[in-house]
Amino acid sequence: MDETVNTEYFESYEDLEIHRLMLEDASRTATYKQAILSNAPYFKDKVVMDVGCGTGILSIFCAQAGAKKVYAVEASKLANLAKEVVKENNFETIIEVIHSKVEDVTLPDNIKVDAIVSEWMGFYLLHEGMLDSVLVARDQFLKEDGHLFPESATIYVAPCSVPSLYKQWDNVHGVSMSAFSKQLRQSKYNKPEIIQIHPEDLLGPEIALCWIDLKENKSADLDSFSLQHVLGASRAGAYQGISVWFDCVFPDLSQDREESQMILGTGPFSLPTHWKQTVIVLPQEQLLEPGEPIAFQLDMTRDSSNCRRYNLQVTLQDPEVVEHPTPCTCHMTKCIIIKTFMHQHPEQPRGGEKNSDERREQQPILVDEPIDDDEDE
Numbered sequence: 001m002d003e004t005v006n007t008e009y010f011e012s013y014e015d016l017e018i019h020r021l022m023l024e025d026a027s028r029t030a031t032y033k034q035a036i037l038s039n040a041p042y043f044k045d046k047v048v049m050d051v052g053c054g055t056g057i058l059s060i061f062c063a064q065a066g067a068k069k070v071y072a073v074e075a076s077k078l079a080n081l082a083k084e085v086v087k088e089n090n091f092e093t094i095i096e097v098i099h100s101k102v103e104d105v106t107l108p109d110n111i112k113v114d115a116i117v118s119e120w121m122g123f124y125l126l127h128e129g130m131l132d133s134v135l136v137a138r139d140q141f142l143k144e145d146g147h148l149f150p151e152s153a154t155i156y157v158a159p160c161s162v163p164s165l166y167k168q169w170d171n172v173h174g175v176s177m178s179a180f181s182k183q184l185r186q187s188k189y190n191k192p193e194i195i196q197i198h199p200e201d202l203l204g205p206e207i208a209l210c211w212i213d214l215k216e217n218k219s220a221d222l223d224s225f226s227l228q229h230v231l232g233a234s235r236a237g238a239y240q241g242i243s244v245w246f247d248c249v250f251p252d253l254s255q256d257r258e259e260s261q262m263i264l265g266t267g268p269f270s271l272p273t274h275w276k277q278t279v280i281v282l283p284q285e286q287l288l289e290p291g292e293p294i295a296f297q298l299d300m301t302r303d304s305s306n307c308r309r310y311n312l313q314v315t316l317q318d319p320e321v322v323e324h325p326t327p328c329t330c331h332m333t334k335c336i337i338i339k340t341f342m343h344q345h346p347e348q349p350r351g352g353e354k355n356s357d358e359r360r361e362q363q364p365i366l367v368d369e370p371i372d373d374d375e376d377e
């Protein structure tokens with residue numbers, strides 16, 4: 001991988017605000033805690049690796065669950081802070097913080113670990129490309145019968161309305177600005193929005209774009225995903241975008257059958273998380289009646305010049321064909337190419353605490369950068 005890309009990426013994680021955002025994401029942090037502590041009988045006396053330990057919180061959960069040794073690997077300078085947090089919680093004898101990229105780590109006597117924990121997920125799951133590093137760690141360090149936390153992930157997509165992006169322009173100090181709003185959308189339609197979609201804004205059920213098995217899949221399997229989908233609108237509404245989100249599943253290794261599988265959901269029906277949903281906003285809305293067909297193709301392809309980012313491409317189907325949808329013979333007539341970049345802006349891969357207006361004031365908008373739209377909250 002291009003070292004400049006890596007340097008920028010790891011430097012971005014030296015911003016404490018990103019770690020604050022993640023630690024304060026109650027759904028994220030509590031799900032990891034529960035997934036680890038509910039498997040305490042499994043973690044007892046095990047050797048664990050935390051890939052990208054950041055502040056060290058997941059390593060501490062593993063130590064609390066009874067792990068005898070945790071290798072907490074962190075490439076950024078946050079490793080120094082992680083050491084302090086480990087000390088503050090009296091786990092120095094169990095948790096060893098290693099300040100290194102996991103790709104460069106060698107463990108004593110080439111030992112293998114029983115479990116790998118990692119929080120590697122970016123916007124729409126794969127933004128940041130950190131999963132590749134987890135797969136390297138798996139191949140290098142995980143025992144044959146070891147476990148990954150999480151163990152699988154699914155990306156979902158669904159057509160939606162994004163009223164917050166439209167309604168705010170209906171009345172600007174008493175003036176209707178829909179013409180302005182239309183041009184604005186068309187000028188930035190190549191940027192996905194990071195926005196919280198309400199369940200009532202979905203226009204149909206979600207469909208899985210891909211399912212990733214962390215134990216089995218390889219890096220090359222993450223290079224491209226494609227989905228062609230035809231569905232009937234579940235209600236009347238304005239079709240304004242394609243919403244993308246993900247779920248992650250953790251292993252349930254407890255003997256206790258009462259325990260249910262732990263899932264970290266980031267969709268419209270789940271508790272809100274800092275990932276929100278990624279929405280590819282269509283340049284023009286389409287007003288739909290209930291049952292009216294919606295047809296689209298979504299291609300998610302790793303960028304050839306920066307493997308930490310993906311291009312999301314939505315292709316809308318010809319309305320003529322939509323009237324008589326035949327899923328196998330879609331005629332694609334209209335193309336919208338949406339590029340996403342590794343960073344929302346260089347210091348904040350996960351969005352940070354600032355609202356979008358503040359950021360726009362402070363940072364020039366890069367041509368393809370995803371926008372975290374807090375206006376909806």
Ligand SMILES: C[S@@+](CC[C@H](N)C(=O)[O-])C[C@H]1O[C@@H](n2cnc3c(N)ncnc32)[C@H](O)[C@@H]1O
Binds near residue numbers: 054058120130
């Ligand atoms: C999303 S943060 C998670 C931090 C922490 N585990 C938590 O849950 O709060 C990901 C962390 O992994 C680190 N990281 C990413 N790729 C890495 C790699 N290849 N080797 C070591 N650390 C890495 C980043 O610097 C960042 O601190």
